[in-house]
Amino acid sequence: MTPTPKTVLYVRCSTSEQTSAHQITQARDAGFVFDDSHVITDHGVSGVSTKLKDRDQGKRLFDLLQPGDTLLVRWVNRIGRDYMDVKTNIESFLRRGVTVKTVINNMVFHPDHVLKDPMQIAARDAVLAFMVGIAAAEATAAREARRAGIDHVMDSANKADKYRGKKPGFDRKTLEAVLTSLAADAPNISIIARDNDLTRQTVMRIRKNPLNADTSLRKWGL
Known part of the structure; x- marks a missing residue:
């Protein structure tokens, strides 16, 4: 008997302070339906340094998704470390017959057997490449902003230390x-x-x- 298609929500929480609750609520508020048992969450995983297949629950995601299923993510940057990782993973799911959807902007990427028309497939691939590129650019900008912020704080601290002079050797x-x-x-x-x-x-x-x-x-x- 053919299994009933399911929707699987993949959530990545990159810090210990983040929880999956917000992303789950956001997805359901957007009208997506899925069972709690089909929510896959990776905690404390950096999206910048860790490929999806190297994450504990990322591996489970590849094992769980079957043809006809839908993979739901908040945004495409949730399922990869960088441009090539995200693109490779989504293409892998599409070849498997899995539809990929995003909560933000409700983007839908259907597998080839659903689209069938070569022009629609080409249009999908073009949109996918563009959206993944945007996500990668945003990630790069965020990293640079964080680095600039850290450098600013360190520079300010160094200037403050110079202003204060040498720290006294007594209290x-x-x-x-x-x-x-x-x-x-x-x-x-x-x-x-x-x-x-x-x-x-x-x-x-x-x-x-x-x-x-x-x-x-x-x-x-x-």
């Missing part, structure tokens, strides 16, 4: 202890340095300009 409690000792009659610099685990030069700088020492601690939030 506020130590500074107060040193100042108390220096206030005594005939203070011994070497003993003060030893007792506070500081160098004699540091203690002498504090004695020479305690205000600078205090300002330095404030710049570093100490």
Whole structure:
């Protein structure tokens, strides 16, 4: 007996904070019908670094889908690492007789035996190549934006560190202890340095300009 065609939703959550619930709800709100048992979720998987066939549930997806089934994804970039991986995977599913649909924009890519007309197949392939290319370009832009953001933060931190100067080798409690000792009659610099685990030069700088020492601690939030 021929098995009843099924719709399988594939969900990729790239971070531990993401869940499949949002993508499942979005798909059902868009009118797609599928059983909970046919929701395949990959957790904590980077779409940039991991091919679909190398993901735990990606392998299961290839085993589960049969001719006549429908693969549903939020967008084409869910099922591949890069342009070639996405394109190769979708073409593999189409050759298997699986229809691929997207929740966003409700794109539909039918297998050859459904379309039959060579012109329709050519049009499908052209649209597929275009959409996969757009997804790849968006992924590249997102990576570059993240990299730019990280570089900006690091650059700002470096500039802030330069503005603050060298981090003090003592905390506020130590500074107060040193100042108390220096206030005594005939203070011994070497003993003060030893007792506070500081160098004699540091203690002498504090004695020479305690205000600078205090300002330095404030710049570093100490």
